[in-house]
Amino acid sequence: MGESQKISEKVIPAVMKFVNMKGLIALKDGLMFIMPLSIIGAIYLLLAQLPIPAFNNWMASVFGPGWTDPLFQVYGATFNIMAIVATMGIAYTYVKNEGHEPLGAAVMALVCFLTTTNAFVTDSKSGVTITNVIPKEWTGGQGLVTAILIGLFVGAVYSWFLNNNIKIKMPESVPQGVANAFTTLIPGAAVIFCSFLVYILFKVVAHKTFIEWIYLVLQTPLQGATDSLAGALVIGALIPFFWWFGVHGSSLIGGVMQSLLLANLLANQEMLSQTGSLSVANGAHVVTQQFQDQFLTFGGSGLTFGLVLAMIFAGKSAQSKSLGKMALIPGLFNINEPVIFGFPIVMNPLMFIPFIAAPTCSALLTYFTVKMGLVGPFAGVQVPWTTPAVISGFIIGGWKAALLQIVIIAMSAAIYFPFFKKQDAMNLEQEQQAELEVAASLEA
Numbered sequence: 474m475g476e477s478q479k480i481s482e483k484v485i486p487a488v489m490k491f492v493n494m495k496g497l498i499a500l501k502d503g504l505m506f507i508m509p510l511s512i513i514g515a516i517y518l519l520l521a522q523l524p525i526p527a528f529n530n531w532m533a534s535v536f537g538p539g540w541t542d543p544l545f546q547v548y549g550a551t552f553n554i555m556a557i558v559a560t561m562g563i564a565y566t567y568v569k570n571e572g573h574e575p576l577g578a579a580v581m582a583l584v585c586f587l588t589t590t591n592a593f594v595t596d597s598k599s600g601v602t603i604t605n606v607i608p609k610e611w612t613g614g615q616g617l618v619t620a621i622l623i624g625l626f627v628g629a630v631y632s633w634f635l636n637n638n639i640k641i642k643m644p645e646s647v648p649q650g651v652a653n654a655f656t657t658l659i660p661g662a663a664v665i666f667c668s669f670l671v672y673i674l675f676k677v678v679a680h681k682t683f684i685e686w687i688y689l690v691l692q693t694p695l696q697g698a699t700d701s702l703a704g705a706l707v708i709g710a711l712i713p714f715f716w717w718f719g720v721h722g723s724s725l726i727g728g729v730m731q732s733l734l735l736a737n738l739l740a741n742q743e744m745l746s747q748t749g750s751l752s753v754a755n756g757a758h759v760v761t762q763q764f765q766d767q768f769l770t771f772g773g774s775g776l777t778f779g780l781v782l783a784m785i786f787a788g789k790s791a792q793s794k795s796l797g798k799m800a801l802i803p804g805l806f807n808i809n810e811p812v813i814f815g816f817p818i819v820m821n822p823l824m825f826i827p828f829i830a831a832p833t834c835s836a837l838l839t840y841f842t843v844k845m846g847l848v849g850p851f852a853g854v855q856v857p858w859t860t861p862a863v864i865s866g867f868i869i870g871g872w873k874a875a876l877l878q879i880v881i882i883a884m885s886a887a888i889y890f891p892f893f894k895k896q897d898a899m900n901l902e903q904e905q906q907a908e909l910e911v912a913a914s915l916e917a
Contacts, residue, residue, distance in 0.1 A: 773809020
């Protein structure tokens, strides 16, 4: 038994046990409800902040100086409610996976989230307090960790009641919509009562709401950890590490880290909106969702687009040449399953080092490039994950970010090249041996 096989037998069961946890699945899939909001909102934000002064001046002359207000209105209606959508999506997914009607749980999660949040805002200048409102300060990035905790709690408790048949049962003749409403009553009352107690506890003991306390004690330190060099390197290494074992590393790490990376992104956008500038020196976050999507995983996990280029331009074996041509177009759109499973990379000891090293080196390079101000920090503009490299870099960070992506492609190709040449030589030898065997059988 090979060493990689022994490692696989020890690691994979533990990884799969973690991957298949109910809470992690609900977290990963529930946060996907945020994705349409972030992409659509980013389009309106990009239109409101196009770096083309002539166009902006022309629009202002035609529609007035407030021409961007409707664009920012859509941005605020998408980005600033992400915590609400997250808590509803997580509870919904958890209960749905348990086999129950999930909409009631999503509504109850929303109520619990609002119960733990102040229902007023205070103007910082005048000191006037306005009541009976939902403060968007906590429904966006600053409330994401609380949203996750509440979504998981509501999903688990709500499912426990229904799994144990603790619910109001209605006759079969009652319409399904009415029956679902009564089914929600007991588990819904339980989770809302818990949030009621939590609100009282934190108001009396901590003199803060639950969401404020979580932000200060838990979310801020976690955001700081992800926004460090160590955090960047861990993200860069863990995604391909799990992929090497055949586990979808992007989904696994994304499910855990996405809320924090989005919170970093939203904090940057808030700084940009309030001050008009964004810099690391002024406290902007370096490691955001764009950091992962556009610099650690573009071309696919492991930055395998450099390997694809090596196959096309330096491959000697028929396998490398044909696979390189086949994988080129998917790789341009950040799809690399043909390479991961066709080269293969999964469980291939020869490719373990470059597969981990390429995104890790990219994390190191990108982190210091942003830290030193050579490329600016990333704010609210995001692109669909299938957007090709260079184009995606230009959209989120201008020509400097696009140039950085080109440098990373060249770097990844250089990292993969010596390992690829060894694998390609092995493939070529096998192909030549097969040809000799076929020729010998024909002569016989």
